[in-house]
Amino acid sequence: MITLDQAILNRRSIRQFSNEIPSKDLIESVIDAGRLAPFAAASSSNKYVRKFIVVSRSNPVLMELAEIVKKHAQKAFEELSKQIEVVPELGVKAKTFLGRLEMTMKKGPLGIGSAPYYIVVAEPKGIPDAQMQSIAHCMQNMWLKATDLGLGFQLVSITGQMGDNPDFCKLINLPDGAYKIDGCAIGYPASEHPPKPEYPSISEITTWYL
Template identity: 30%
Template structure:
């Protein structure tokens, strides 16, 4: 698939087959992330790759439990509020049961931590689309970055103490056979030509 087509047809896919794509294919997606630009070429984005179904299920249970304990305030961000409400009902699987979840982390206190990780995540989403894999940015672990139980869990799987969780991406074979690709109408993202 040509690069611009891969960018313009990328959408979020949230329903997956259980089958784990070959490691080689997963690695192609990760390499696209690793080749993203970074501020001052710092290359500090850390990719923590989960493919074990039992570990992913344990993670979903833990996240559900921690969200259920959270308070909803007047200024709670809408998506976070939705996650808390879903968790309170029980059985909330924030990663949609996808077979692969790539969590991104970066150095605490590094000013470009989020920007670098976002570049990496977008590169991975475009690569996944070009490879006929579905993908979706999954942000719950970022919101729970300061949660002690979540950090303890993540330390078991490679998060370093000097790192902050910046985001994450699920990938896999789409349930329908093809990634979601229908374009979403652009109502926002205004462009101003200043000259």
């Protein structure tokens, strides 16, 4: 086990995975870390409502999910392109996102099929609408645990757009439109970790009121 500081320092987005399949025990350890992350209490009952759906690459459901996401990206790309025709300034702001949608519609979603496991985390929609923040806490715990275990982890954030897609929800047995979801890919990294991004110094990005 590595220290918390080492896990925080070593955590990286891994986008290429080897064919080696992590054991179910390891994936369960990662889920356990997510299970223990803070959650937004959607009702006064404070009941635990987070769900994890693990889809292995050896299950045909994974490629069906990837195909649905691909189709979704195509529709979203076409709709956004139409909006940009009407409001050209939107094109500048949405350029990177549009490019990602285009890549997904052409090549399929990165992370669904490229890793041995795709995991969806789901929380029922509530008031206030804090589920995506809640899921982000869960993902971060899972990410640090995966790092601790020597596993590679990639956020698959297009999953967040699929919670209202009836075909996607049906395949993973979630009621359509009732949950906020996000996803990640997990496996062993294919190569050495990618280089670290350049971080500014603490003093550059921090304002103190002492």
